[in-house]
Each structure stands twice: as structure tokens, then as C-alpha cells.
Amino acid sequence: MAKAIGIDLGTTNSVVAVMEGGKPTVIINSEGSRLTPSVVGFTNAGERLVGQLAKRQAVLNPENTIYSAKRFIGRRFPEVQSEIKNVPYKVVAGPNDAVRFLISGKQYSPEEISSMILRRLADDATKYLGEKVTDVVITVPAYFNDAQRQATKDAGKIAGLNVLRIINEPTAAALAYGLDKKTNETILVFDLGGGTFDVSILDVGDGVFEVHATAGDTHLGGDDFDKRLVDWIAEEFMRDQGIDLRKDRQSLQRLTEAAEKAKIELSSSLETTISLPFVTADASGPKHLEMKLTRAKFDQLTADLVERCVGPVKQALADAKIAEKDLDEVILVGGATRIPAVQALVRRLTGGKEPNQSVNPDEVVAIGAAIQAGVLAGEVKGVVLLDVTPLSLGLETLGGVMTKLIERNTTIPARKSETFSTADDNQTAVDVHVLQGERELARDNRTLGHFRLEGIRPALRGKPQIEVTFDIDANGILTVTAKDQDTGKEQKITVSGSTQLSKDEIDRMVKDAQAHSDEDKRRKEEVEARNSADSVAYQVERQISELGDRVPVNEKARAEQLIGEIRELVKNNSTDVARLRQLGSDLQQVAHALSSAAYSQASQTASGPSGNGRATDDVIDAEFKQTR
Amino acid sequence: MMPTETTELERLQEQLRTEHEMYLRALADFDNYRRRVERESKYTARSGKREIILSLLEVLDGFDRAFQHAEKNQSALWEGVQAIHRKLLAVLQAQGIAPFESVGQAFDPALHEAIAAVEPNGHPSGTVVDDVQRGYRWGDEVLRPARVRVAQ
Numbered sequence: 213m214a215k216a217i218g219i220d221l222g223t224t225n226s227v228v229a230v231m232e233g234g235k236p237t238v239i240i241n242s243e244g245s246r247l248t249p250s251v252v253g254f255t256n257a258g259e260r261l262v263g264q265l266a267k268r269q270a271v272l273n274p275e276n277t278i279y280s281a282k283r284f285i286g287r288r289f290p291e292v293q294s295e296i297k298n299v300p301y302k303v304v305a306g307p308n309d310a311v312r313f314l315i316s317g318k319q320y321s322p323e324e325i326s327s328m329i330l331r332r333l334a335d336d337a338t339k340y341l342g343e344k345v346t347d348v349v350i351t352v353p354a355y356f357n358d359a360q361r362q363a364t365k366d367a368g369k370i371a372g373l374n375v376l377r378i379i380n381e382p383t384a385a386a387l388a389y390g391l392d393k394k395t396n397e398t399i400l401v402f403d404l405g406g407g408t409f410d411v412s413i414l415d416v417g418d419g420v421f422e423v424h425a426t427a428g429d430t431h432l433g434g435d436d437f438d439k440r441l442v443d444w445i446a447e448e449f450m451r452d453q454g455i456d457l458r459k460d461r462q463s464l465q466r467l468t469e470a471a472e473k474a475k476i477e478l479s480s481s482l483e484t485t486i487s488l489p490f491v492t493a494d495a496s497g498p499k500h501l502e503m504k505l506t507r508a509k510f511d512q513l514t515a516d517l518v519e520r521c522v523g524p525v526k527q528a529l530a531d532a533k534i535a536e537k538d539l540d541e542v543i544l545v546g547g548a549t550r551i552p553a554v555q556a557l558v559r560r561l562t563g564g565k566e567p568n569q570s571v572n573p574d575e576v577v578a579i580g581a582a583i584q585a586g587v588l589a590g591e592v593k594g595v596v597l598l599d600v601t602p603l604s605l606g607l608e609t610l611g612g613v614m615t616k617l618i619e620r621n622t623t624i625p626a627r628k629s630e631t632f633s634t635a636d637d638n639q640t641a642v643d644v645h646v647l648q649g650e651r652e653l654a655r656d657n658r659t660l661g662h663f664r665l666e667g668i669r670p671a672l673r674g675k676p677q678i679e680v681t682f683d684i685d686a687n688g689i690l691t692v693t694a695k696d697q698d699t700g701k702e703q704k705i706t707v708s709g710s711t712q713l714s715k716d717e718i719d720r721m722v723k724d725a726q727a728h729s730d731e732d733k734r735r736k737e738e739v740e741a742r743n744s745a746d747s748v749a750y751q752v753e754r755q756i757s758e759l760g761d762r763v764p765v766n767e768k769a770r771a772e773q774l775i776g777e778i779r780e781l782v783k784n785n786s787t788d789v790a791r792l793r794q795l796g797s798d799l800q801q802v803a804h805a806l807s808s809a810a811y812s813q814a815s816q817t818a819s820g821p822s823g824n825g826r827a828t829d830d831v832i833d834a835e836f837k838q839t840r
Numbered sequence: 841m842m843p844t845e846t847t848e849l850e851r852l853q854e855q856l857r858t859e860h861e862m863y864l865r866a867l868a869d870f871d872n873y874r875r876r877v878e879r880e881s882k883y884t885a886r887s888g889k890r891e892i893i894l895s896l897l898e899v900l901d902g903f904d905r906a907f908q909h910a911e912k913n914q915s916a917l918w919e920g921v922q923a924i925h926r927k928l929l930a931v932l933q934a935q936g937i938a939p940f941e942s943v944g945q946a947f948d949p950a951l952h953e954a955i956a957a958v959e960p961n962g963h964p965s966g967t968v969v970d971d972v973q974r975g976y977r978w979g980d981e982v983l984r985p986a987r988v989r990v991a992q
Binding site for chain 1: 866869870872873875876883887902905906908909947949950952953954955956957966972985987990992
């Protein structure tokens with residue numbers, strides 16, 4: 213029962229994900245990161261490094277460190293001339309004009325380099341999951357031709373993997389949003405990554421995706437935005453201080469990092485400060501860089517980059533013969549789509565449609581690939597059936613409070629038991645009021661059913677133990693059982709359709725609870741204050757009657773006065789929490805004085821209740837109210 | 841036995857097999873998940889701290905840079921600032937975090953991030969000439985690699 217994983221084999225970074233318990237999870241690599249750089253380095257010592265380690269030594273070993281292999285895979289040597297100019301390593305023509313990387317006199321195909329990255333990702337997955345992984349789904353850009361797809365598949369084979377399927381990146385993104393369940397929809401996927409920009413238009417029907425058009429810019433991405441910012445900061449600094457920070461490697465590195473950080477911060481705030489103390493020095497001493505940057509300025513600096521996205525979107529729409537109003541869904545992929553100006557542009561170009569962006573745009577493609585892998589491995593079908601309870605389930609307890617046994621969004625089937633007790637002396641029956649909802653008070657929630665458990669042997673309040681079990685099966689059928697531990701008597705009720713509320717109803721109930729949460733909390737506090745004061749009053753009353761004439765007269769009078777006041781407040785449903793608490797604690801004090809006085813008088817006969825007088829430790833602090 | 845019963849039996853057996861398979865799968869998933877959660881619980885506890893510690897390291901870098909520019913200054917203020925630096929280091933040390941030495945060592949991508957290759961000037965090729973940003977360990981783990989220049 214091997215696991216199948218999904219791999220987003222990217223130009224700059226790769227991500228691997230897997231289905232676990234029916235949910236996609238991004239796998240953390242051995243360096244503790246969710247992204248693995250798509251870089252392979254060959255050291256002088258003959259060692260092969262993949263990922264972060266390869267990247268760290270790239271400066272020392274530029275000719276033997278291959279990145280962006282994806283730009284070469286499955287292509288002919290004459291087609292990649294412009295790409296060759298951008299890379300420091302040697303690219304040569306192999307047999308039949310195939311692309312080869314020349315590393316220390318040895319030729320490697322792009323497939324081989326990609327296979328090393330795939331192997332590493334699969335190894336990380338194996339380590340993470342604790343079981344061997346061989347089945348994979350790999351994503352490729354929608355515009356990849358057959359040769360590029362075949363080469364990617366071959367890379368998987370070379371890595372010793374069983375490639376279940378090669379799928380398109382935009383299709384994977386759509387899968388991650390569950391859009392395969394839609395019928396006849398048109399989807400635009402806007403993918404602005406670190407170094408590439410792709411637009412795709414897809415159609416979905418009967419779970420099948422069809423790519424209608426693709427367009428893009430193979431050299432436009434988030435890195436360009438960073439570079440714009442670096443240039444601006446460096447120029448401002450040069451005007452101020454007369455030093456070009458870009459000339460010094462160390463300063464440039466710090467600047468690039470600071471620029472990227474500023475870009476990220478400006479996605480969530482309107483202003484940020486770039487601070488690089490001791491960024492450089494000249495004869496006059498050290499120089500510091502301290503600069504404020506507003507989002508407006510950032511937008512101005514990068515306006516033309518954002519504008520470069522317009523053409524490809526329009527072209528894709530035209531090629532697909534689709535008007536912007538015909539788009540049903542828009543999906544954002546790639547870290548750079550977090551930039552507010554980019555999002556605004558997407559909205560503008562798609563008729564104001566709100567884009568899907570709830571899934572992390574850096575991971576959405578890998579997540580979709582994992583879902584596809586799960587389906588192909590026959591896993592998703594089995595596990596996805598597991599449902600959750602949309603609302604909490606519980607019962608009414610003393611003072612009209614709802615005590616939740618099963619919290620909302622619990623995966624079903626689920627079962628939970630708790631022990632309750634009685635609220636009054638000699639109570640012989642309890643009412644079980646089964647509730648559904650998120651509000652604190654019973655009356656604000658939905659009643660699923662009522663039943664009554666009778667024949668409880670008369671006892672002091674808090675003594676009987678009634679075990680209540682909520683059992684909800686995979687079909688959402690809820691059975692509530694109440695069992696008297698003493699007599700073994702049992703009553704139950706079955707409620708079907710506790711999960712069959714409409715989505716609107718559920719949303720309304722959850723929103724309601726949020727809207728009233730402060731008020732509900734206060735009301736619950738009031739109930740609890742009354743319950744706890746009443747409980748103290750009850751205990752002290754019992755203590756007095758048990759101790760009889762051993763109780764000192766003064767203390768007794770004081771206690772009775774306090775009990776009287778509490779009873780009055782409880783009877784009138786007082787909302788004066790402070791007063792109730794004060795009375796409760798005063799009474800507790802009196803009770804201590806009372807019992808120590810009594811005990812010192814006659815320690816040999818003392819048998820009064822101690823603590824809070826509740827039956828056992830596992831009896832929770834909530835009782836059924838007296839049935840009327 | 842009736843032929844329909846046979847088919848019904850086969851169908852049920854098949855269904856049972858599928859159901860059992862799904863059951864085992866869920867069970868295995870859960871078991872693996874539980875084991876991994878146990879294994880990772882330590883890591884998760886640390887990952888919360890990691891972010892804040894990494895940003896504190898940037899403050900330490902600031903001290904390192906400042907000291908480079910003021911080596912000959914021996915004023916009382918200077919000594920006070922050095923004491924603050926030592927204090928911050930001690931706070932981190934108490935958490936098991938400490939800088940490691942890179943200069944003179946052979947370049948190792950597990951510990952070092954190369955930012956430039958420089959003239960050897962007496963250093964053996966492939967060794968670290970200086971660290972422009974110190975590396976830190978957290979117990980056995982490399983918390984942050986050192987940023988180094990390497991002789992070549």
C-alpha cells in the first residue's frame with residue numbers, strides 16, 4: 213500500500229506533497245524547509261549536492277552548478293540559444309542536437325539533472341513518511357510539448373520512480389481548489405512565480421480538464437520585482453553617500469535580502485522600513501542605510517512589470533475566444549501573486565472576479581499534484597468520504613448552559629462520553645436535552661431531541677453518576693445514551709440528519725455564534741456564578757445540618773444570612789456576577805471558620821463533606837437541572 | 841447453490857476486501873501520522889522559537905559589524921556596548937545557541953554559504969578566509985549557516 217506523492221518540479225524551486233488521511237500535506241525536506249531549490253552542484257571532490265546545499269556553493273562553483281534545468285528539458289540545442297546566454301554553466305549539443313550540460317568534461321542531459329532533484333524529493337518524502345515512496349505525479353507547464361513532457365517523465369524513470377502521470381500545473385492548481393467537481397466552467401490560472409509568468413485558460417467538465425489557451429513570459433517573476441527595489445535603494449544610497457552598494461558582493465547580498473523582505477511586508481502593510489546598519493564604510497567611517505518605503509512607491513517602481521502581465525492575459529483570452537465575463541473562476545499561483553498591485557491587475561483583467569487564493573500560492577501546484585496522486589493510487593476515494601460534523605453537539609446542563617461533547621468540525625465517526633450528575637437532592641429523573649449549535653446558552657441552539665432517564669435512586673445532589681455518550685456514525689446519525697452507573701438503567705435517542713443542514717444554515721449559525729460571542733460569554737459567566745454560589749450555599753447548608761448544635765451560633769447566623777442572600781439572587785436570576793462571587797467567597801470563608809470551630813470542639817465525630825462535595829473527580833462540574 | 845447467490849457472495853467478498861483495504865489504509869495512515877507527530881513534536885516546539893531567534897541573530901550581526909569598525913576605541917561606552925553584546929550571547933547560549941568558528945576551516949555547504957571566491961593570499965584553496973556573517977548552531981543543528989568568503 214505504497215503512498216503516491218505529487219511533485220511540483222519548478223524552474224527555481226520544487227515542492228513535494230502527499231495525501232495523508234485524505235488531506236494534502238506539504239512535505240518538509242531534510243533541511244526543515246517546504247521549498248527545495250531546483251539546483252544540482254558537482255563539487256571538485258566528486259560529490260553531488262542537490263537543493264539548498266548546492267545553492268550555497270554556487271558562487272564558488274558556477275560552472276558545475278546547474279539551475280533552471282527546466283528551461284532546457286526536452287528541447288533541441290538550437291532552440292535554447294537565448295537561454296544559454298543567461299547561465300554560467302556550459303551547454304553543448306549532444307547527439308541529434310539534444311541539449312547537454314558539460315560538467316568537468318562529462319555530459320549530463322537535463323533529464324538526468326532533473327532526475328537528481330526528483331530523487332532527492334522522493335527521498336525526503338520517504339524519510340518524512342517513514343515508508344518507501346516510488347509512485348509520483350509530476351507537474352509541467354501547460355505549454356510543454358510532447359518532447360518536454362516525455363523528457364520530464366524520463367527524468368522520473370531515471371530517478372527510479374514510477375511516474376503515474378504528468379499533469380499540467382494549472383490543472384493541478386484547479387484540483388487543489390476542488391474545481392474538478394464543477395461542470396462546464398471556464399477557469400483562468402494566473403501563475404507569477406520567481407522567474408516565469410504563465411496564464412492558462414482551462415475548461416472543466418465531468419472531472420476532465422482541457423487547456424484552451426496558454427500565454428506568458430518566460431522571464432518575468434518575483435525576482436524582477438526584487439531587483440527593481442534593489443536598484444532603487446542602491447541609487448538612493450548612492451545619491452546620499454556616493455557609494456554604489458551593488459559593487460560590493462556582501463552589501464549587495466544584504467540589500468537583496470532586505471529588498472525581498474520589504475516586498476513581502478508591503479503585501480500586508482502600507483509602509484515598511486529598510487534598515488541595514490553598517491552596510492558599508494569609506495574613509496570617513498561606517499555608513500548606515502535607513503529608508504522608509506511605502507506601498508505606493510513600490511507600486512510606482514514596479515508598475516511596468518505589473519503592466520507586462522496584461523498582454524499575456526489578453527492574448528490567452530483572445531486565443532480561447534472567451535470574454536472576461538465568461539470566466540467562472542480565477543486562480544492565483546506563485547508567490548508574486550501576493551503583491552497587491554498584481555492582485556488588483558488580475559481583478560481588473562477578469563471583470564472584477566474575486567480570485568481563489570486561500571491555498572498557499574507557492575504550494576498550490578504540489579498540493580494539486582498530491583491530490584491527483586492520491587486519486588491514482590486509489591486512496592482519495594476511500595478516505596475523502598470521511599465527513600465532519602458541521603456544528604457542535606452537546607446537551608443542556610444546569611442553568612440552561614449548553615455543554616458541548618463533540619466540537620464542530622470533528623471528523624466522524626466519533627464517540628465521546630462524559631459523566632454528569634443531578635442538581636438537586638433526591639432527584640430521581642434527569643432530562644437529556646440534545647442540542648446542536650455554537651451558542652453558549654441552550655435556548656439559542658437547535659434542539660435535536662429530548663429524553664428522560666428515570667428511576668435514579670434518591671441521593672444527595674452530585675452523587676449519582678450518569679454517563680452520557682454521544683455517538684455519531686459515518687452517516688451523521690447521532691445516538692445519545694444516558695446510563696445511570698448505579699442501577700445500570702439506560703435510555704437513548706437516535707437523531708438522523710444532524711449533518712444534513714444546508715450550508716447556508718450552518719454558516720448562519722456559526723456567524724450568529726461569532727456575532728454573539730461576547731454577550732454569550734457574559735451570560736454563561738452569569739449562569740456559572742449563580743451555579744457556583746448556589747453550590748456553596750448547598751454545601752454549607754448541609755454542613756450546618758450535619759454538625760447540628762456544634763456550630764457556633766454567630767457563625768451559623770452569618771452563614772444563614774449569606775445563604776439567604778444567595779438563594780434570593782439565584783431565584784431572581786441575578787446577573788450581578790461580582791456580587792454572586794463575593795457572597796460565594798464570603799460564605800466559603802464562613803464555612804471554613806465553621807468547620808474548624810466544630811472540629812476543634814469534637815474532632816472524633818466529624819464527618820462533614822469537604823472540598824466541593826461533588827461525587828468523584830471524573831464527574832464534571834455541570835449538572836442536570838431538576839426536572840419539572 | 842444458485843448462481844445468483846454465488847455472484848452475490850463474490851460481490852460481497854469483493855466489497856469486504858475493498859472495505860478492509862480502506863480500513864487498513866486509514867489505520868496505517870494514522871499510525872504513521874502518530875509516529876511522525878511524536879518524532880516531530882520536539883522540532884515543532886523549536887520551530888516556534890526559531891523565528892524569533894533568527895531575527896535576534898540579525899541583531900548580533902549588527903554588533904559584529906559595529907565592532908569591526910571600532911576596534912581601537914577603548915572608551916567606557918565601548919566597553920559597555922561590548923558587555924551588552926556578551927549578555928545577548930549569554931541569553932542565547934542558555935538556550936543552547938552558539939556561534940561556530942568558520943575561518944580557516946574547509947568550505948562545507950552544510951555549514952557555510954559562499955558569497956564570494958577570493959584570492960588565496962596564503963590561505964589554502966577551498967578554505968574559509970573570513971565570515972561576513974557568523975554561523976550559529978542550536979545544539980546539533982545548524983541554525984544558520986555562516987556567510988563566508990572562500991579562497992580559490
